[in-house]
Amino acid sequence: MxxxxxxxxxxxxxxxxxxxxxxxxxxxxxxxxxxxxxxxxxxxxxxxxxxxxxxxxxxxxxxxxxxxxKIPLTPGAIEFVNEVQARGGDFYIVSAGTSWYIERLLQVLEIPNVTVISMPAVHENGALRIAPDTANPFFSEVFGLDKRKVLEDIRGRYRTVLFAGDSEPDLEAAKAADIAFARGELRELLKRDGVSHVPVDDYHAISGYLNNNGWPE
Structure with a gap:
């Protein structure tokens, strides 16, 4: 494991x-x-x-x-991905958007060894159309992708699972994580539901928290 x-x-x-x-x-x-x-x-x-x-x-x-x-990354993002990998962890992107733009951005930025779990899309007639796979075990009727199901599947292969998110599609996954880092409205949603979490603004803050409190081993 x-x-x-x-x-x-x-x-x-x-x-x-x-x-x-x-x-x-x-x-x-x-x-x-x-x-x-x-x-x-x-x-x-x-x-x-x-x-x-x-x-x-x-x-x-x-x-x-x-x-x-041109998509702007949150400060510290690339450094944090590298730090996770250097400490023996695996970095996953779990998105209820589409892998179409995420994977292309990762290629441009030359960020290797990041697994993207999201939804497929096609570019046609000038537009981008997301096409969720309803047969996917992680399919969600509401958001297209159930991030909690993804997290629980991944959990079976790791001693510790950490999660970072910012909005409602992230809520259930954040509840299931060993540590949840929250930006934006996710903070209020977790606070409303009485769920322990670490409020952060960027990946420098996440790195700082783990440096101070210990990285998973």
């Missing part, structure tokens, strides 16, 4: 902002931000929402890759 795995959400956690927010701000800020506010009043941010946003894009694959290259 390996010593530990670190599971990180991508959008809004490993990256500073969700890719859909970046696309809204870049291409249709007025409509997109109003649509987002209206959607949040009654629904969760899910695959249907993402496909509406990404379906508004009209970009060639190369233009879309240019946008992906």
């Amino acid at each position: 390996k010593p530990f795995a670190f599971l990180s959400d991508f959008d809004g956690t490993l990256s500073q902002r969700d890719f859909y927010h970046l696309m809204i701000d870049r291409f249709f800020p007025e409509w997109g931000n109003q649509f987002y506010q209206d959607w949040k009043k009654t629904k969760k941010i899910n695959v249907e929402f993402l496909n509406i946003i990404f379906g508004k894009l009209n970009l060639t694959e190369e233009q879309l890759l240019d946008e992906i290259r």
Whole structure:
């Protein structure tokens, strides 16, 4: 059994902002931000929402890759991935977005040996369409991917499992982790549910916490 795995959400956690927010701000800020506010009043941010946003894009694959290259990472992210691996851990990205843009960004940044567990997507007619695999054992009717199921599956291969996230799709996985690091609204959700967690703003803070309190062995 390996010593530990670190599971990180991508959008809004490993990256500073969700890719859909970046696309809204870049291409249709007025409509997109109003649509987002209206959607949040009654629904969760899910695959249907993402496909509406990404379906508004009209970009060639190369233009879309240019946008992906601009995704800003949270401070300390790359250094932290390297630190996890140097200490004998494995780093996973677990995302209810799509591996289409995550894996391409990892290639651009030359970040090796990171396992991405997410949903497939296709680029067609200028748009990006997420296509969840309903036969996948980690499939979720709500978010497309059940991160808690992913974490519990991974747990069988590691002595310790750590998790970092920022929003509602991360909630159940954070509850199941040995240590949960929380950004954004995930902090309030965990606090509401009485779940112990470590509030952080970036990966420097996560590294600092583990340096002070001990890395899993």
